Amino acid sequence: MGERLDDDRAQEWLLSRAQRHRLSPTQRQIVQRMLGMFPDVAFLSTIEIAEQTGVSQPTVTRLATALGFAGFPEFRTAMREAVLASVPDQRVPASEKQDAIDQEQANVGTLKRVVSGAPMTAAVTALSGSDPLGVVGLRASAALADYFGYFARRVLPSVRVCTDGASLDDDLLQLRHQGASAALFFSMPRYPSGTVAAIRLARRLGMTTVVIADTALLPFADDVDALLVAPVGTGLVFDSHAAGVVLAITLLDAVAAVHPQRTQQRLEAHESLVDRWTHDT
Incomplete structure (x- = not known):
């Protein structure tokens, strides 16, 4: 699998978490934007995520709480674990077109x-x-x-x-x-x-x-x-x-x-x- 598929597994973790909690429309939009920011989003601060998603820093903090975490640090730790757990021991080089096909196979699998x-x-x-x-x-x-x-x-x-x-x-x-x-x-x-x-x-x-x-x-x-x-x-x-x-x-x-x-x-x-x-x- 290519790098894009590995990121998809971390994205699926966040999406699954979001679907289990009642989020406001704004919070759903933040999660949607964060899904496209993996794996980097797991290593960003609240200020950086706020800037890149177009919301305020307190809004990002409230999202972490809405997702069931005690605060943003716990949320970020969980994201990092999800990202690191998605990294395989060995990577098989693949072209972008092969990556795209792999992604489609994963999409159909869902x-x-x-x-x-x-x-x-x-x-x-x-x-x-x-x-x-x-x-x-x-x-x-x-x-x-x-x-x-x-x-x-x-x-x-x-x-x-x-x-x-x-x-x-x-x-x-x-x-x-x-x-x-x-x-x-x-x-x-x-x-x-x-x-x-x-x-x-x-x-x-x-x-x-x-x-x-x-x-x-x-x-x-x-x-x-x-x-x-x-x-x-x-x-x-x-x-x-x-x-x-x-x-x-x-x-x-x-x-x-x-x-x-x-x-x-x-x-x-x-x-x-x-x-x-x-x-x-």
């Missing part, structure tokens, strides 16, 4: 916990019961929404993919008027303000909000009914959403399994048309 958790069960129940089903993704997340929607149309009665921020409010209102009880949102960094506003609007309209995002520490997590986390690969010039794709198609598989007879009938109807658009070589 989905085992996601798909067996309570939020996944809640998401499947909500999405399988919505007709029509709205699927939302703006900017970088639009591709994920289109991917999910492309296959969802094979097995669900009515699917509407919304990737235009300018018409998103109208789309959600129309979906609700047509009977939609839930909507699926893809929200990857950087989080578009239009996506956050749409999630809140869907909530106000009485729709269950299911969100696939890169972290559990979303600044708008309180507006989400079921949050499914698919970590983003950051080892290349552009973020990789490989884990998001795997999670999306796994979620769709679970939704389709709720009504197996309907799913089978729709898949057979689709297969009957395949000869019209495939080209034999």
Whole structure:
């Protein structure tokens, strides 16, 4: 494994700690920024962390207490132990591209916990019961929404993919008027303000909000009914959403399994048309 994966294990320690405690939105944002500062963050002072995360020194100190530590020194000691425990005895040289692939393998591996958790069960129940089903993704997340929607149309009665921020409010209102009880949102960094506003609007309209995002520490997590986390690969010039794709198609598989007879009938109807658009070589 490369250095990036070793840092990921220390990051997972901090993320796990944060998820076990009730943090304020500001505290969640600090943790989110700290996750990208490993391993250096484990050796910084409160002043240095405050400067690099854009908050005050007392705010950093309060975060340590909120995470269950007696104070910042104890928190920093625990972070250092997590970092040092992640350092292997020998390092295998690897290129940046190899590191990126290693990171993606680790990201996909985290989905085992996601798909067996309570939020996944809640998401499947909500999405399988919505007709029509709205699927939302703006900017970088639009591709994920289109991917999910492309296959969802094979097995669900009515699917509407919304990737235009300018018409998103109208789309959600129309979906609700047509009977939609839930909507699926893809929200990857950087989080578009239009996506956050749409999630809140869907909530106000009485729709269950299911969100696939890169972290559990979303600044708008309180507006989400079921949050499914698919970590983003950051080892290349552009973020990789490989884990998001795997999670999306796994979620769709679970939704389709709720009504197996309907799913089978729709898949057979689709297969009957395949000869019209495939080209034999």
